[in-house]
Amino acid sequence: MRLSFQWLSESLTRKIGSLSTILLSFILVVIVYSIIKLLAINKEMREVAEIDIPLTEVIAEIEILQLQQHLLIRQLHIKLDKSASFEPLQKEFIRLNTALNEQLASASTIIKEGIAQTLITSKVAEHQQALSEIQVYKNAHDKFQDKVEHVFSSVAKSIDLRDEYWMDLEKHNAALDTQTITLLKRVESLTEEIAKNTEKHEREFLFVNAALGLSALFIGVHITAYIIHSFRQRMGHIHGQIETLQRSIVNQSPIDTTETPLSTSNDELSELANDIHQLMQKYDEQRSNRYEFENQLIKLATTDKLTGAFNRHNWEDALVQEIEHAKQDLPVSLILFDVDHFKKINDTHGHDVGDKVLKYLTFLIQQNIRKTDPLFRLGGEEFAILVRDLDLNQAKQVAEKLRRLIEKIDSQTLPSFTVSFGVSQFIQEDTPDSIFKRVDRALYSSKTQGRNQVSSA
Ligand SMILES: Nc1nc2c(ncn2[C@@H]2O[C@H](COP(=O)(O)OP(=O)(O)OP(=O)(O)O)[C@@H](O)[C@H]2O)c(=O)[nH]1
Structure with missing residues (x-):
């Protein structure tokens, strides 16, 4: 036996x-x-x-x-x-x-x-x-x-x-x-x-x-039937493996190698199937490494180095996307904010402290907004939040909540500072330029009316 x-x-x-x-x-x-x-x-x-x-x-x-x-x-x-x-x-x-x-x-x-x-x-x-x-x-x-x-x-x-x-x-x-x-x-x-x-x-x-x-x-x-059966079985197995590999290459999807387990036979076709199995495992390993590497690259390209918020890289695309959202009669708003007298902070406490202020501000904002609301650092001490499914009033409430939180910061290591906000809701006719101009006007209004306040447009 x-x-x-x-x-x-x-x-x-x-x-x-x-x-x-x-x-x-x-x-x-x-x-x-x-x-x-x-x-x-x-x-x-x-x-x-x-x-x-x-x-x-x-x-x-x-x-x-x-x-x-x-x-x-x-x-x-x-x-x-x-x-x-x-x-x-x-x-x-x-x-x-x-x-x-x-x-x-x-x-x-x-x-x-x-x-x-x-x-x-x-x-x-x-x-x-x-x-x-x-x-x-x-x-x-x-x-x-x-x-x-x-x-x-x-x-x-x-x-x-x-x-x-x-x-x-x-x-x-x-x-x-x-x-x-x-x-x-x-x-x-x-x-x-x-x-x-x-x-x-x-x-x-x-x-x-x-x-x-x-x-x-x-x-x-x-004997002939056995040989044909053996060949068909082994070739079917190899064909399945190649199809799985091909699917993974086309869709860039992970390979489930448990679908095509290792063969226990020692014949030439089984050895070939096992070689392909190893090749699939290696390919999958490299694919997932490459995926991780690409993700890191994307993160590096789209994230602000100092604060960890999104940078301007995807800013335009994000605006276009939210305009599409608004065209479907769904509310979406934009909050633009800027640290008040930031130059003075830098000048008084040094550039490093200015950096810490920006970092802490980002941390505090991210802790107090929904995970689905992306925060962008548009440059210097100017930031923006895209708030989906919130109309102008709701967005203003969010901005007001954030303004108060910042105002109340009581830190040993950081100077106290305030932030001015501009809020606007997307309309169907908006372009990236028009919505930005409108919210910038609102922010400017907060700045000119004494800072540390929320204005809308
Ligand atoms: N520490 C630090 N400072 C920065 C950075 N980016 C820009 N700044 C400084 O931020 C300051 C911005 O100053 P202004 O544009 O005059 O604005 P402000 O002083 O905040 O005045 P208002 O916005 O009108 O309240 C400049 O001095 C920049 O050098 C940064 O990454 N780190």
Whole structure:
């Protein structure tokens, strides 16, 4: 079990290699099996072709010769009664006899050589039995030949043969007939049996080969399906990672690497996926560092170094934005304020104290306005607050609250100081210039009317 799990996390090349080896080994077994079986079937067919069929033919020929000889003996008997010439019959007998002996010899040779050359592999004992039956037939036939030759020599010497002699000859002849028929049947049954066996082996071969072939196909299809599945799974994973990375690059959004966890497999595609995973983590790290760096840059560019309030960088844009807000019939106001006689503070207490005054003023204002109301230092000791969703009266109240707070500052380290305020509400027709001019007029009014007061326009 552990071995199979180890194998599953193996290199893809190794996996494909080992699966292909299994398939090739299987195909090799199929080929070796086919060769062995084909050789066996070929041997059986050779036995049928080179032994059994020629033997059947020879034995059939022997049977025919035997019958011809039988008929010839009958003719001889008839012709002798009629005192006819018997010389052609003697010649025919000699021919038949010679042919018969030749066929018997060739039948014996076929069986003997077949056994010696191991062409006969099945039913060897039966073939040997047939061989001895051929020998028995030959011996019987030799005796019969002697008897027939005795007939011819008796005829030549004009000696009459007794009827018992002819009857004995006829009996002998009939026995030889029976022997040839038995021999023929034996050989035919052998041939038939071997042919049947060969046919059976052919069928078995076809069946086993078809089964092995189908199994090889089954294994092949499964291996192919496994390889395709593995590739698709791994490629899908990698594709997902690349899409996530691409999305993050386009949207500049953070990457959630938990969506595509590290693969535990050791194969090449999993290694590639893990490399991409690391690349994504590095990219995300760099992206967030860059984001932080950009934020710091933006903060530096838009923040006043001394007080920490917004500087003039986004001032114009902020005004345009609030004008848009006002165009939607939503109230928005602007508070402009300036430290009174700040030059005198600098001159009396020094520039550093002047700086501290500006810093503390910023701190105090930021503590007492909403987080959503941006505070701008427009230059020197002049500041502005954009107060959204407050109309002129509400904005004036805020300014008045701030003015009083500043007035009441009681510090050991800072000189007391006052601030003049100008307040105005945005109208739909405003431009950055018009709203600023209006609020500046209000501030100027506070300054000219004695300072430390809130004026509106
Ligand atoms: N300490 C300090 N002084 C600054 C800074 N920026 C501008 N100032 C000084 O602020 C003073 C502003 O003086 P004025 O414009 O005459 O205004 P004021 O003296 O406040 O008089 P009113 O506004 O009319 O009440 C100048 O002396 C500037 O040098 C700063 O960052 N720090």
